[in-house]
Amino acid sequence: MAVTLTINGQRRDFDASPEMPLLWFLRDVAGLTGTKFGCAAGLCGACSVLMDGVRVFGCQTPVGDAVGKSITTIEGLTQQPLGKALVEAWNEVDVVQCGYCQPGQIVAAASLIATNPKPDDAAIDAGMSGNICRCGTYPRIRAAIHRAAQIHAGEPA
Amino acid sequence: MTGTTRRDVLIGSGLFSAALMVPVAFGSSRSRAAGAPSLAGNTWLGVDAQGRVTLALPKTEMGQGILTTITMIAAEELAVRPVDVVVSIPDGDSVRFAPIDQGTGGSTSVREVWQPLREAGARARIALVNAGARQWGVPAAECDAHDGAVVHRPSGKVLAYAALVAAAAAAPLPTEAPVRPASAYAVIGKSHRRLDGDAKARGVAEYGIDVVVPGMKYAAISVSPIFGGKLAGVDEAAARAVQGVTGVIRGADVVYVVGDNTWAVRQGITAAKAQWTADAASTGTQQAGVIAAVAAALDKPGFVAATSGDLEAARVGAAHRFSATYTQPFLAHATMEPANCVAHVHDGQCEIWTGSQIPGDARKAAAKRLGLPLDKVTLHNRLMGGGFGRRLEADMVERCVDLAKQVPFPVKLIWSREEDMSHDWYRPAYADHIDIAIGADGKIAAWEHKIAGSSIMARLLGPAFKGVDDDAVEGAITPIYPARARKVTFQQQESLVPTSWWRGVGPLRSAFVMESAIDEVAHQVGADPIAFRLAHIEDPRARAVLEQARDKAGWGTAVAPGVGRGVAVIHLWDTYMAAVAEVTVDKDHQIAVKTVTVVVDCGQAVNPSGVAAQIDSGIIFGTAGALYGEVTIANGRVEQSNFHDYRVLRMNEAPVIHTTLIDNHEKPGGMGEPPNAVIFPALANAVFAATGKRLRNLPLQKGLEAG
Ligand code: FES
Ligand code: FES
Numbered sequence: 001m002a003v004t005l006t007i008n009g010q011r012r013d014f015d016a017s018p019e020m021p022l023l024w025f026l027r028d029v030a031g032l033t034g035t036k037f038g039c040a041a042g043l044c045g046a047c048s049v050l051m052d053g054v055r056v057f058g059c060q061t062p063v064g065d066a067v068g069k070s071i072t073t074i075e076g077l078t079q080q081p082l083g084k085a086l087v088e089a090w091n092e093v094d095v096v097q098c099g100y101c102q103p104g105q106i107v108a109a110a111s112l113i114a115t116n117p118k119p120d121d122a123a124i125d126a127g128m129s130g131n132i133c134r135c136g137t138y139p140r141i142r143a144a145i146h147r148a149a150q151i152h153a154g155e156p157a
Numbered sequence: 158m159t160g161t162t163r164r165d166v167l168i169g170s171g172l173f174s175a176a177l178m179v180p181v182a183f184g185s186s187r188s189r190a191a192g193a194p195s196l197a198g199n200t201w202l203g204v205d206a207q208g209r210v211t212l213a214l215p216k217t218e219m220g221q222g223i224l225t226t227i228t229m230i231a232a233e234e235l236a237v238r239p240v241d242v243v244v245s246i247p248d249g250d251s252v253r254f255a256p257i258d259q260g261t262g263g264s265t266s267v268r269e270v271w272q273p274l275r276e277a278g279a280r281a282r283i284a285l286v287n288a289g290a291r292q293w294g295v296p297a298a299e300c301d302a303h304d305g306a307v308v309h310r311p312s313g314k315v316l317a318y319a320a321l322v323a324a325a326a327a328a329p330l331p332t333e334a335p336v337r338p339a340s341a342y343a344v345i346g347k348s349h350r351r352l353d354g355d356a357k358a359r360g361v362a363e364y365g366i367d368v369v370v371p372g373m374k375y376a377a378i379s380v381s382p383i384f385g386g387k388l389a390g391v392d393e394a395a396a397r398a399v400q401g402v403t404g405v406i407r408g409a410d411v412v413y414v415v416g417d418n419t420w421a422v423r424q425g426i427t428a429a430k431a432q433w434t435a436d437a438a439s440t441g442t443q444q445a446g447v448i449a450a451v452a453a454a455l456d457k458p459g460f461v462a463a464t465s466g467d468l469e470a471a472r473v474g475a476a477h478r479f480s481a482t483y484t485q486p487f488l489a490h491a492t493m494e495p496a497n498c499v500a501h502v503h504d505g506q507c508e509i510w511t512g513s514q515i516p517g518d519a520r521k522a523a524a525k526r527l528g529l530p531l532d533k534v535t536l537h538n539r540l541m542g543g544g545f546g547r548r549l550e551a552d553m554v555e556r557c558v559d560l561a562k563q564v565p566f567p568v569k570l571i572w573s574r575e576e577d578m579s580h581d582w583y584r585p586a587y588a589d590h591i592d593i594a595i596g597a598d599g600k601i602a603a604w605e606h607k608i609a610g611s612s613i614m615a616r617l618l619g620p621a622f623k624g625v626d627d628d629a630v631e632g633a634i635t636p637i638y639p640a641r642a643r644k645v646t647f648q649q650q651e652s653l654v655p656t657s658w659w660r661g662v663g664p665l666r667s668a669f670v671m672e673s674a675i676d677e678v679a680h681q682v683g684a685d686p687i688a689f690r691l692a693h694i695e696d697p698r699a700r701a702v703l704e705q706a707r708d709k710a711g712w713g714t715a716v717a718p719g720v721g722r723g724v725a726v727i728h729l730w731d732t733y734m735a736a737v738a739e740v741t742v743d744k745d746h747q748i749a750v751k752t753v754t755v756v757v758d759c760g761q762a763v764n765p766s767g768v769a770a771q772i773d774s775g776i777i778f779g780t781a782g783a784l785y786g787e788v789t790i791a792n793g794r795v796e797q798s799n800f801h802d803y804r805v806l807r808m809n810e811a812p813v814i815h816t817t818l819i820d821n822h823e824k825p826g827g828m829g830e831p832p833n834a835v836i837f838p839a840l841a842n843a844v845f846a847a848t849g850k851r852l853r854n855l856p857l858q859k860g861l862e863a864g
């Protein structure tokens with residue numbers, strides 16, 4: 001079945017069932033493998049993408065729900081100013097370990113900063129506790145979010 | 158198909174910076190062939206015709222940062238920047254890297270490669286220096302390597318490696334090639350950002366699960382949820398009715414559903430409603446029985462792992478006697494990237510793409526499974542979304558080739574989280590009994606430690622196993638506490654639950670028991686737990702980490718009610734580490750870990766930022782394990798299935814971690830596992846300090862709630 005989706009600013013027609021979760025659609029149909037599979041149960045956040053700027057779990061969002069919305073994946077986010085600021089901060093703080101959760105973490109962080117440009121630790125806890133990192137990068141993610149907020153606001157370190 | 162020649166996946170900076178400039182489109186190919194080195198320092202480190210240092214990573218990258226660490230060591234010897242090294246992740250190959258084993262576990266990587274890697278780098282560097290000296294007609298002693306070039310110091314003349322590599326390769330490799338002295342280090346010991354960090358953050362790094370092969374189909378797997386069960390029935394029609402499902406394949410204890418995408422095959426495997434049969438021994442396997450059998454094994458004499466002095470004699474006239482039994486549960490790895498593998502079996506050969514901690518052995522396992530000669534099987538290794546020991550097993554490869562040999566196309570097999578969780582190879586459940594006698598002189602007179610549980614080594618060694626599991630007893634037989642008499646025994650006790658390596662391995666078990674017990678003895682004799690340890694520890698490096706942790710953590714200062722500090726100190730994997738954990742326990746008995754202060758002496762730290770990252774990692778991974786980790790068995794099945802019932806730590810639960818690195822140039826120690834081992838006992842001891850409740854059975858949260 002043909003669906004028209006806007007992904008990372010590009011409108012395209014795809015052949016996919018509207019029930020297919022965005023996670024599998026992005027990875028297997030659209031070839032965007034930056035969005036990761038961790039649990040398929042809304043428990044880990046590895047599959048996070050932005051839908052009209054707000055983080056959703058790709059594994060819990062049917063393709064049909066994305067029709068008419070703007071989907072931004074990690075690949076698209078990192079081409080935007082906020083995504084660039086996040087990657088820069090992630091690199092500065094040297095956050096990544098296995099890295100598998102990190103695209104989802106960065107998407108969640110983008111959603112957080114978009115609504116709260118200077119999140120404090122409590123806001124980071126609230127905004128980021130839907131994302132699991134088995135490698136334990138939480139302390140550096142926290143530091144990197146503070147740093148990304150600065151970079152995005154054009155403030156010096 | 159990508160052909161059968163070796164294709165290393167380049168993940169050097171060159172490729173990644175190129176990847177940055179390409180606007181990310183739908184679909185991408187991120188592989189390219191590596192050029193053979195012109196000048197070979199050994200079979201995996203060299204300099205290519207363009208003068209670039211090329212490194213085929215001899216160990217596997219699962220998040221621990223070894224790619225960066227090893228590249229830094231190579232860069233140091235070859236006098237280039239780490240970002241200039243072209244790093245590839247090589248295929249599984251048990252010969253190419255010998256005597257180094259590609260197998261990556263036991264915190265051995267840096268310890269194993271440290272000497273051969275530097276020697277290979279030094280050989281190549283000196284070959285280049287000699288070539289430069291010959292070209293200029295000057296003594297080699299007047300020349301040095303610097304920033305990818307050879308420099309003649311008196312004249313200031315410079316020749317890039319690219320201009321010298323052919324001449325260097327034409328001459329015999331130097332036999333005398335001293336490694337760089339620590340005093341000259343430009344790279345080692347200075348924090349370096351991870352080389353794979355940027356690509357991973359951007360989502361363009363390729364993990365096993367991301368591999369796409371032309372013509373590939375997808376598959377889901379369901380293995381008997383009952384240990385030892387067999388497939389009894391499948392609703393094949395229902396599975397095939399799912400749009401996108403193209404096939405259902407049965408095995409003795411497994412069913413696969415094949416199709417056009419992961420979503421289709423996930424629906425298909427659910428629709429297949431596989432049915433299983435198992436005998437009464439399997440379906441009757443219960444948690445309580447398995448655990449009771451392990452505990453009962455402590456009553457057997459066990460096999461002696463270490464003995465010194467006369468225990469009975471040493472106990473006579475003891476001023477204090479302490480004995481206790483500790484238990485630790487089965488644990489799942491729950492790597493963030495679930496198990497997966499891509500394989501293509503065709504024309505008497507097999508090509509495999511996966512992320513493995515044992516690429517060489519996994520390739521052999523596939524060849525054996527397929528009955529193919531080893532040279533007909535290629536395993537392309539990939540970055541791993543976590544390992545923690547899970548990918549030291551090859552079952553994902555074996556299951557995938559079992560399927561791939563039955564289909565005429567490449568197939569990507571992905572485990573669901575539920576399937577991954579319930580078909581892990583679990584950290585063994587253990588029981589330990591410890592009996593410590595303190596003599597009238599205040600010294601440890603007698604120390605008896607009995608260990609019982611599944612033996613991973615017995616499975617791996619087969620008939621060569623003689624009764625003592627050398628991994629399980631590690632740490633227990635080399636304690637930092639001297640005793641006049643000591644005896645350590647091991648008793649194997651198996652169940653149907655498959656067991657394997659889990660971050661921290663045997664020494665983690667030892668550390669929890671020994672550092673809990675020494676804490677209990679300290680409290681029993683009314684001593685401060687750190688002062689008591691220091692009264693017994695003789696090793697100056699162990700004393701130093703403990704003293705610094707005490708001072709940095711504010712040990713001994715007042716804490717609020719419900720708050721407690723606990724300490725542990727270890728010398729394992731050639732690393733010394735002390736941790737002080739501060740926990741709070743609320744009125745509902747919920748444990749929260751507020752801060753952890755860690756002091757580490759791991760000898761020469763190659764990448765201090767990486768060492769600190771491993772400490773964050775191990776402390777958080779270990780905190781999840783100590784507080785919540787437990788896999789339980791009911792009716793022959795694992796009861797846990799996903800992150801809702803196998804709780805791990807989240808951002809809001811992560812402690813603040815203060816790390817201090819003691820700088821020195823001793824031989825490097827391991828870093829992947831020590832923090833995970835030190836935190837288990839530190840937390841148990843902190844919960845005791847906070848509540849007065851001594852928890853000898855993990856996990857701690859459950860123990861505290863049980864009262
Ligand atoms: S994969 Fe979607 S939340 Fe885990
Ligand atoms: S970096 Fe490995 S799971 Fe987060």
